[in-house]
Amino acid sequence: MKKLITVILFTAMASIFAVRAQAQVIVIANPGVKSNEISKNDLRDIFTGAATSLPDGTRVVPILLKAGTAHEEFLKAYVGKNDTVFRAGWRSLVFSGQASMPKSLEPDAVVVDFVAHNSGAIGYISANAPHEGVKVLTVK
Amino acid sequence: MKHWTITMFVAALAAVTGAAQSLDDLNIQIHGYATQGFVYTTSNNWNSMNSSDGSPAWTEAVFNVTAQPEPKLRVGTQVRYFLMGSEFGNAITLDWASGDYKVNDKFGVRFGKVKTPNGLFNDIQDIDTAFLWSLLPQGNYPITSRTSILAHYGGVVYGKLPLGKQAGKLEYQLYFGERVLPAGDGFFVPIIEGGAEMPNGLTGPTSGGTLRWYTPLNGLLLGVAWDREDLTGKFEVPGVFNGENIDAPFKIPYFFGKYENSKWMFASEYSRVPADHKTMVTSDIIPQAPPVGTILHNVIDHRTWYAMTSYKLTEKFTAGIYYSSYFDVKAPRVTYLDSTNYPHYWYNRFQKDWALSARYDVNQYIYVKGEQHFIDGMNFGFLDADNNSLSPTSKQTILKIGVNF
Numbered sequence: 001m002k003k004l005i006t007v008i009l010f011t012a013m014a015s016i017f018a019v020r021a022q023a024q025v026i027v028i029a030n031p032g033v034k035s036n037e038i039s040k041n042d043l044r045d046i047f048t049g050a051a052t053s054l055p056d057g058t059r060v061v062p063i064l065l066k067a068g069t070a071h072e073e074f075l076k077a078y079v080g081k082n083d084t085v086f087r088a089g090w091r092s093l094v095f096s097g098q099a100s101m102p103k104s105l106e107p108d109a110v111v112v113d114f115v116a117h118n119s120g121a122i123g124y125i126s127a128n129a130p131h132e133g134v135k136v137l138t139v140k
Numbered sequence: 141m142k143h144w145t146i147t148m149f150v151a152a153l154a155a156v157t158g159a160a161q162s163l164d165d166l167n168i169q170i171h172g173y174a175t176q177g178f179v180y181t182t183s184n185n186w187n188s189m190n191s192s193d194g195s196p197a198w199t200e201a202v203f204n205v206t207a208q209p210e211p212k213l214r215v216g217t218q219v220r221y222f223l224m225g226s227e228f229g230n231a232i233t234l235d236w237a238s239g240d241y242k243v244n245d246k247f248g249v250r251f252g253k254v255k256t257p258n259g260l261f262n263d264i265q266d267i268d269t270a271f272l273w274s275l276l277p278q279g280n281y282p283i284t285s286r287t288s289i290l291a292h293y294g295g296v297v298y299g300k301l302p303l304g305k306q307a308g309k310l311e312y313q314l315y316f317g318e319r320v321l322p323a324g325d326g327f328f329v330p331i332i333e334g335g336a337e338m339p340n341g342l343t344g345p346t347s348g349g350t351l352r353w354y355t356p357l358n359g360l361l362l363g364v365a366w367d368r369e370d371l372t373g374k375f376e377v378p379g380v381f382n383g384e385n386i387d388a389p390f391k392i393p394y395f396f397g398k399y400e401n402s403k404w405m406f407a408s409e410y411s412r413v414p415a416d417h418k419t420m421v422t423s424d425i426i427p428q429a430p431p432v433g434t435i436l437h438n439v440i441d442h443r444t445w446y447a448m449t450s451y452k453l454t455e456k457f458t459a460g461i462y463y464s465s466y467f468d469v470k471a472p473r474v475t476y477l478d479s480t481n482y483p484h485y486w487y488n489r490f491q492k493d494w495a496l497s498a499r500y501d502v503n504q505y506i507y508v509k510g511e512q513h514f515i516d517g518m519n520f521g522f523l524d525a526d527n528n529s530l531s532p533t534s535k536q537t538i539l540k541i542g543v544n545f
Contacts, residue, residue: 041358050300051245051300052211052242052244052245053244053245057244059211059212059244061211080358080401080402081402082402082452082455083504084455084456084501084504085452087504088269088270088271089270091171091173091267091269091270091544092264092267092270094169094171094204094206095171095173095202095204095218095264095266095267095269095270096236096255096263096264096267097206097216097218097236097238097240097250097254097255098240098250098255098263099214100167100169100206100208100214100216101169101171120211
């Protein structure tokens with residue numbers, strides 16, 4: 001019984017920390033983007049160059065953070081790749097003539113400013129970063 | 141076709157620059173990468189390198205400029221410097237120059253000199269920075285023929301079609317245009333070694349496509365591709381006869397699959413080239429030559445496949461292994477002398493290769509690679525001209541450093 005309680009407690013703690021890790025990054029978009037939510041698959045497709053539009057037809061432009069914890073968390077949670085593999089994937093598209101490299105900006109405030117003033121822009125920032133002028137997309 | 145596509149590309153470039161109010165409007169990007177390789181082989185020299193003593197004669201550099209003044213339109217070009225040994229490259233060539241108009245995710249069109257999307261890796265086989273391997277399986281992606289088979293003059297129509305939540309997506313890429321194999325292409329090295337020449341190379345219509353099914357299982361894709369080539373050109377055996385290559389169109393099917401997640405990658409591919417290369421004698425120079433009008437046949441049936449896997453041991457370090465096999469079903473498995481007493485070795489007509497590979501990413505700009513090959517058969521890159529005598533097996537060690545921006 002003692003072991004079972006320990007396992008349950010451990011699992012609960014791990015879940016809490018997992019949720020906290022995901023909540024450390026928020027996905028933001030230009031207010032002109034129609035949707036208020038985005039699926040994990042669509043988010044991954046946009047940020048890997050596999051798609052350029054949301055299911056509602058809005059053309060979107062991904063904006064990356066150059067580096068940092070929020071960038072790493074975003075890649076881990078929503079793309080499933082580390083930064084090296086992620087950028088190698090984009091280079092495949094760029095050097096084969098299929099895409100342009102998305103903009104990489106820093107810090108969070110610069111990302112927010114760009115997303116707020118560029119139609120279709122979609123990015124990600126730290127959850128506790130100010131984000132006036134943009135909308136937050138719920139990832140489902 | 142070549143001139144038409146270049147004209148269209150220049151027109152697109154003019155439209156893009158004419159519409160822009162400033163350079164910022166053009167969203168210009170500049171990228172590039174460079175690699176330096178070192179090759180050591182036991183037994184045999186490889187691809188005109190003195191690799192049996194260790195050779196650094198393998199250098200590549202790529203420079204890429206693109207402009208995207210509007211979300212749907214992108215124009216760009218990429219040039220490459222490639223050096224391999226003393227016979228291949230050592231020149232700056234045009235990789236691609238294209239205009240790309242993407243209506244939406246379901247339909248887009250690219251035209252100019254464009255990468256040919258067939259097989260699993262064809263359109264990215266030259267992008268060293270994009271994958272683990274120093275050398276892709278040579279039966280499917282021979283490095284000395286790369287320049288000719290990875291791009292064509294013409295267009296590509298592409299898009300991704302959702303199949304429903306439970307069925308994934310289907311990506312299509314259909315291409316058409318003209319294929320140009322210049323006289324110096326590595327494709328002709330075995331022909332030249334046999335005493336013949338293709339003074340103008342080969343050109344002709346090309347068409348085909350690739351279908352990739354991104355399955356509902358995240359990370360798994362399955363695909364088929366096909367390629368149709370209808371190439372012609374002059375064929376000469378100096379001092380003996382002149383001829384004209386009159387190949388019937390030949391078709392190449394490809395079947396492939398790939399699975400990858402954050403740590404693992406598995407991939408496999410099979411392709412086959414069945415063809416009857418026909419040459420018609422147009423003038424006979426010596427009495428012993430075949431009479432004018434004779435059609436000479438070179439029947440081939442090349443079958444090639446590979447299976448590969450890699451594992452990301454740490455964030456910066458990846459290791460992998462592949463096995464590849466290439467053979468010509470039609471080629472006799474014996475060494476024989478032809479009518480000019482030129483020996484054709486049986487081990488020149490197949491190649492099996494085990495490769496162990498590793499890559500370390502120092503940072504997002506610099507990486508190093510190491511690869512060890514265990515090769516049985518000498519079909520790719522082991523030339524009589526580079527060796528006093530060829531051994532049927534060889535080990536090959538490759539070290540590479542790459543930088544990109």
